[in-house]
Amino acid sequence: MVFVLPEQNMQQTIKIQTKSPSEYGEKIFTKQLDSDLSLKNTLIEEILSILKTRSLLEEEEETWARLCLDEVIVNAIVHGNKEDKSKKVEVSLFVDNHLWAVRIEDEGEGFSEEILPNTEGDEYWDSEHGRGIMLLQDYMDEVWYYDKGNRVQLTKKKKTKWEKIVQKILFFFRLKD
Amino acid sequence: MDKQGKLKIQQEGDITLVSFLDVSLLDETSIQPLGKQLEEISSKENVKLILSFKNIEYASSAVLGRLVKIYKLVRANKGTIKLCNIKNNILSVFKVTKLDKMFEIHPDEDKALKSFKGTASGFKFFWQK
Known part of the structure; x- marks a missing residue:
């Protein structure tokens, strides 16, 4: 088994994939959201509630799942659709017994990889941007941007019993170091 | 619709203590x-x-960006900023995004106040609740 430490994971950069991501499990819903930030929390709560009901989300993971959902939905509304309320953000939730995935699609122009902040090195440490990407890469198992970058799929596998124990130990050391 | 949060601002001598009221989820x-x-x-x-x-259960990446901005403003004006009462789930987010290296973080308001008054060590505090 290979453990990828968060510090190494953080060095990865976001790529826009040429292929669509794999489809996982059963589609629970596809919802269209107006590009209005005040609407996002109700949808995020609904997704978290479904994941908890299906035992796909541990209580201590809730902050992380919320952060990642918040990050991609805010990006779609603010950077993708520029908060133009005539444009929609489409959110789909997929689950099976051992993972969950969300797809988010906005009507924006996408992005170019060059505009993303470089999170490597010391020059980054006081940047006001780019921390959302670090959080996505740290928690999610797969972050798959595709098309022009206006579509993304996040995937998170349910942890096995042993992975949960390792996660708790890593969490403890993270707080202690 | 979420309730509109407010800032509670207290002055302890020359120290300004700011906390959040009526809000537990801090996001964009x-x-x-x-x-x-x-x-x-x-x-x-x-x-x-x-x-x-205190009372903050969640802080999104937009909030982390704001904190960096605040840190830079304080430093540019020769001030000092310390954070306190950060719950473990948010503290782990600080660790991943390296904000724990930027800010001096104390377990509670009392210890943060004492550190300004020179009655506590200047080292960073990390704690388990």
Whole structure:
């Protein structure tokens, strides 16, 4: 088994994939959201509630799942659709017994990889941007941007019993170091 | 619709203690109306600022970006900022995004106040609840 430490994971950069991501499990819903930030929390709560009901989300993971959902939905509304309320953000939730995935699609122009902040090195440490990407890469198992970058799929596998124990130990050391 | 949060601002001698009222989820929407006031406080020359996260259960990446902005404003005006009362789930987010290296973080308001008054060591505190 290979453990990828968060510090190494953080060095990865976001790529826009040429292929669509794999489809996982059963589609629970596809919802269209107006590009209005005040609407996002109700949808995020609904997704978290479904994941908890299906035992796909541990209580201590809730902050992380919320952060990642918040990050991609805010990006779609603010950077993708520029908060133009005539444009929609489409959110789909997929689950099976051992993972969950969300797809988010906005009507924006996408992005170019060059505009993303470089999170490597010391020059980054006081940047006001780019921390959302670090959080996505740290928690999610797969972050798959595709098309022009206006579509993304996040995937998170349910942890096995042993992975949960390792996660708790890593969490403890993270707080202690 | 989320309730509109407010800032609670207390003055302890030359130390300004700021905490959040009526809000537990800090995100792009809830930090927006508070950001300007926080930036004004942070821009005062030689400010000694304690920002308490008591009652805050969640902080999104938009909030982390705001904190970096506040840190830079405080430093540019020769002030000092310390954070306190950060719950473990948020502290782990600080660790991943390296904000724990930027800010001096104390377990509670009392220890943050004492550290300004020189009655506690200047080292960073990390704690388990």
